[in-house]
Amino acid sequence: MNPCFYWIDRPVSFRPGETIAAALLRAGIADLGPEGGAVRGRVFCGIGACQACVVAVAGEGAVEACLTPARSGMRLAPPPSLGLRHE
């Protein structure tokens, strides 16, 4: 059985060596939130440039999903600050 990580509370299985982005997309998760945010995250450029797929890793920091190999048990969520207005 493939290992898995968690997107918010949902388990997402991945193949070892695969990026977080590849696993999320295969699971049909294209909308990377945050819910109700003005602009939602999504995998876009695939090369770590656009920062649109940045996800928060619980206990670590924020990483580009398209560059970061998935690891078993990671807990991922939309980064809290993105998509919020500064006014």
Add this chain to the structure above:
Amino acid sequence: MSELAMTELPILVVGGGPAGVAAAVTLAEAGLRVLLIEQRDRLGGAIHRQPAPGAPQVWRGPARHRRNWTELTSRLERAAARIELRTSSVFLGIDGAGRFLFEDRRAGRVFARRVRAAIVAVGAVERIRPFEGWELPGVTSAGGAQVLLKETGRPPEGPIVVAGTGPLLLAVAAQLARAGNPPLAVLERGNPWRRPKTLAGLATAGPQLTEAAAYATTLAWKRVPYRTASEVLGVSEVGQGLAIRVRLGKIERLLQARHLLVHDGLEPNRAGIPLPAPGAEIPVLLAGDGREILGADAAILDGRRAAAAVLASLGQAAPVAPLEAALGKARAFQRDLAEALRSPSTLPTPETMICRCEGRRYADFTALPADASAREIRLMGRFGLGACQGRFCGPMLAELRGEALPSASPPRWPLRPVSLAALANFSMDQTET
């Protein structure tokens, strides 16, 4: 290797694609120490991205690219004693003491190095001409989708539309078709048939033409329509999919798809990059598509050219004239290609997102004073101020203003997200040697 060579500072090469690897190999073969930094876990760049372990290889790429890469990697192995390779590591910036800072993402650790010179070969970013809804989930850059396809060996599920301009549209569409999910349509904004003279000039470029013909054959075989003078006007979400309003020649249509892949050419990836400056204490050189968009073949030559310039500055003779001549040919090809596909510029609608990071629309841009400076555009308009540092809205605004938006000076470092814990654990007096 002499003891001196072991203790002297290395030449830094950032980016392990064709340009960076060519530069690293050239320097190492000339006897210099090299520190090669690559953000991914393997070398190759976007062009030579390999399938993840266990994933099928759906498409192996043109034979000449494979040959070039095999040659570079075998030279890299032979010169391995002089090349320190750090994968899964990102360049963060330069500190006040002139040290180059990196994060080793695998170890979650920031490290600093002193270097003699730096060659930055971080490739290209895609240009996107904005339309309503380009920021939505389900819209991906064509290059990004191509990288994912190479890695996973699987195309995205559900109907796909590919749109924008440039030869990459053909390549991605053909690769998707071969992988088992031919796009509904490829929409090319340009109208190359209108410029037969330029097309005839392009036809003299051997390898690129063979490659394009192979893609066109695949598309014809899989019955994928390739429409010129056609573009996306806007996209909105409908249930699980996208409603894509398109213009096919003079006719407007609505297409339903799950994925929209967009691409309008390439830009050198320059955001936050220390730029070459005359008389700098630590010389910085750009190489490959990150210096000038000339393509994968030329990137190898350009990496060698940058390495030769470093060698020349250290008093080692390194002829560059043959490289310059070949780069000139690549430049002429790119110019003809751009001319063949040139299309009239169009203004976005007021609701069109320009800066995705900060959620700023075209109406927010037009609300700024007409004579707003680049600084005012950034600070009042918040354009180019977001997480991507203007890599996407920068070229959009440059086209709309008819004038480039100067990059933030000094650059905004760290260049990439880095955890506060990793930064806090980095003690300012630790420099690896």
